[in-house]
Amino acid sequence: MRNSPDTGNATPRSGxxxxxxxxxxxxxxxxxxxxxxxxxxxxxxxxxxxxSAPWMFAAWLLGGIMSLxxxxxxxxxxxxxxxxxxxxxxxxRAYGASISFLFGWARFSVITTGSIALLAFVFGDxxxxxLPLPAVGASGSQSLYAAGAVIILSxxxxxxxxxxxxxxxxxxxxEVLGLLLIVAVALLVPVADHxxxxxxxxxxxxxxMAMVFVLLTYGGWNEAAYISAxxxxxxxxxxxxLVWSIVLITALYLLVNWSYWEVLGIAxxxxxxxxxxxxxxxxxxxxxxxxxxxxxxxxxxxxINATMIVGARTSYAIGRDWTILxxxxxxxxxxxxxxxxxxxxxxxxxxxxxxxxxxxxxxxSMVEFTAPVFxxxxxxxxxxxxxxxxxxxxxxxxxxxxxxxxxxxxxxATCAYMLWASLSYVYKQxxxxxxxxxxxxxxxxxxxxxxxxxxxxxxRRRETAIRSIS
Numbered sequence: 110m111r112n113s114p115d116t117g118n119a120t121p122r123s124g125x126x127x128x129x130x131x132x133x134x135x136x137x138x139x140x141x142x143x144x145x146x147x148x149x150x151x152x153x154x155x156x157x158x159x160x161s162a163p164w165m166f167a168a169w170l171l172g173g174i175m176s177l178x179x180x181x182x183x184x185x186x187x188x189x190x191x192x193x194x195x196x197x198x199x200x201x202r203a204y205g206a207s208i209s210f211l212f213g214w215a216r217f218s219v220i221t222t223g224s225i226a227l228l229a230f231v232f233g234d235x236x237x238x239x240l241p242l243p244a245v246g247a248s249g250s251q252s253l254y255a256a257g258a259v260i261i262l263s264x265x266x267x268x269x270x271x272x273x274x275x276x277x278x279x280x281x282x283x284e285v286l287g288l289l290l291i292v293a294v295a296l297l298v299p300v301a302d303h304x305x306x307x308x309x310x311x312x313x314x315x316x317x318m319a320m321v322f323v324l325l326t327y328g329g330w331n332e333a334a335y336i337s338a339x340x341x342x343x344x345x346x347x348x349x350x351l352v353w354s355i356v357l358i359t360a361l362y363l364l365v366n367w368s369y370w371e372v373l374g375i376a377x378x379x380x381x382x383x384x385x386x387x388x389x390x391x392x393x394x395x396x397x398x399x400x401x402x403x404x405x406x407x408x409x410x411x412x413i414n415a416t417m418i419v420g421a422r423t424s425y426a427i428g429r430d431w432t433i434l435x436x437x438x439x440x441x442x443x444x445x446x447x448x449x450x451x452x453x454x455x456x457x458x459x460x461x462x463x464x465x466x467x468x469x470x471x472x473x474s475m476v477e478f479t480a481p482v483f484x485x486x487x488x489x490x491x492x493x494x495x496x497x498x499x500x501x502x503x504x505x506x507x508x509x510x511x512x513x514x515x516x517x518x519x520x521x522a523t524c525a526y527m528l529w530a531s532l533s534y535v536y537k538q539x540x541x542x543x544x545x546x547x548x549x550x551x552x553x554x555x556x557x558x559x560x561x562x563x564x565x566x567x568x569r570r571r572e573t574a575i576r577s578i579s
Contacts (some may be wrong), residue, residue: 120224125366126193126338134274135340135350136357137281139447142329143358143416144284145408146231149385149401151322152366157379158319160444162303162370166541168316168564169366172323173359178521180330181510182494187337188344189497191446195334195419203493203500206394206430207560212486212557213427220483221420222454224475225413226461229255230473232409235402252466256459263455266421269341269444273418280411287404289363291385295368306375318364321530324523326362329412331487332355335419338426339445340370344507417454424450433563478545479552480539488524491517 159165192198193208197216201209233254242250258566266273311319333351337343340350365385369378372388381387385404389397425447439450465473494510494517510516538545 111156114508122350122447124440126440127445128339128341128343129270129445130274130336130339130340132346132350132353133329134278135336135346136354137278138336138415138418139330139333139350139354140358141277141281141284141411142332142419143327143354144288144361145329145412146405147322147326148288148362148365148492149383149405151326152369153381153384154322155319155366156370156375158315159306160315160375160379161311162306162375164316165319165370166363166366168319168323168349169362170359172327173355173362174319175324175520175523176327176330176359177352177355178516179334179491179523180355181348182491182517182520183334184348184508185329185510186494186497187334187347188508189504191337191343192426193335193338194429195337195422196331196486197423197426198487199334199490199493199497201472202432203496204489209552210427210431210557210560211478211553212489213423215318215455215479215482215486215552216420216423217427217457218555219476219479219552221416221423222457222461223479225416225420225454225458226255226465227473227476228409228413228416229258229458229462230465232258232406232413235406235409238402239399239406248466252462255462256408258413259455259458259462262410262417263451263458264412266417266446267444267448267451269441270418270446272444273414273446276383277411277414277418279453280407280414284404284408284411285361288365288409290400290404291388292364292368294389294392295371298548299374301369301377303370303372312466317526317530321527324527327358329415330358331490332415332419335422337393349516361370371406378419400427408459417451421447421450421454424454431563433566457538474538474540474545475548478540478548480549481528481535481546482549482552484524484528484531488521488528491521521529 137267139334155168156165159168186199187195190198194201197209197213200212223329229253233251236254237247237250240251241247245253258567262276265276273367330351333354338345365410369384369388372391373381373384377387378384383401386398386401389401391397393400424437425440426438428434428439430438437447437450437453439447439449495514497504500515532546535545535549540548
């Protein structure tokens, strides 16, 4: 493995990750990350783009199959290279410390902490609908709920990995029950008239854009790699956790989409601005709005907690590899958690909540427009499977991707398409009068500057040490 000249032996001060998570906790974390607000919004857009029920269901099924292909690739990487750093560790072994640092910087600065803050605002928005705080107004109520969610969930995870996993298991259970409630409602209300719905195939462009939203809604299963070092019998249970998670998520997504279609029809889904709320309104009237708000709020909390668990592991891995950032690499052995990484992640997320309160949607756009950066590194992670098989053929691989190299190539092709699609979308958007594509470039540019500064500081330290010896 190539080593950066300015990385040092930045080892944790108080312990190391222990194998304390079971398959149930791992599945809860993966499902909690994946199932977020997207399943309450994306189905409307997918219905409009596909135009018919068979093609709509085919798109969601294909999304599950493609996610399963990717999960099999990650299962090989995570079982061969068990590490709390997940993608960061794969990228470091395949391409060196500089590329992995840029990935870690992008995750910390926007992808993870930005996602936590955005999900916190989703929670705040829906909690305000359920229980507004009149004394501070709508904006203040949403921000207070958002900040409260970040603080409380960070505190739970600082109590220990078991505490965070316990909360995740319960939140995921409630979230899944909420989705099943939508399915149950569809069984009790009058069925839409499906006889007049058209059945012809959508155009290639429309189907391609539909798959963009489908795959975004499936996104997040790869985060399982970050708990590989803490999973009991990880070399066997990682494969189980990923496969069971994808199967469960695909089944839930198909059932929920069937419920939307059964009640509203394909045209009603396409026209709906809040498809889940419209379905519940048919059965429950005004009470349905409160109920869907509660379901979405729980989904947001579930995703926040899971994102916190895996996000802090990247920062911890960076702290272990870079001497200057060694404080991040401290593992609290008593609580089995990366305590400093969690604290800094909490502070950064609260800062972004404050920025979001001040700027409004500008912050949200900034996070959304970094999607090309995410898909770029996701593609590099997929390619790393080929690189590492070639470079390290003697490494034990408890699990090997079936049909290699076909399935990994298919996964990389999907990532490449999503990179192209996200670049095409971002290039057409503006933020503050500037082309939004520059946001991702700016994030990576700041990371490069930090990387150069750390290397310069390390070089000075090395020169000073050489002079003192001589």
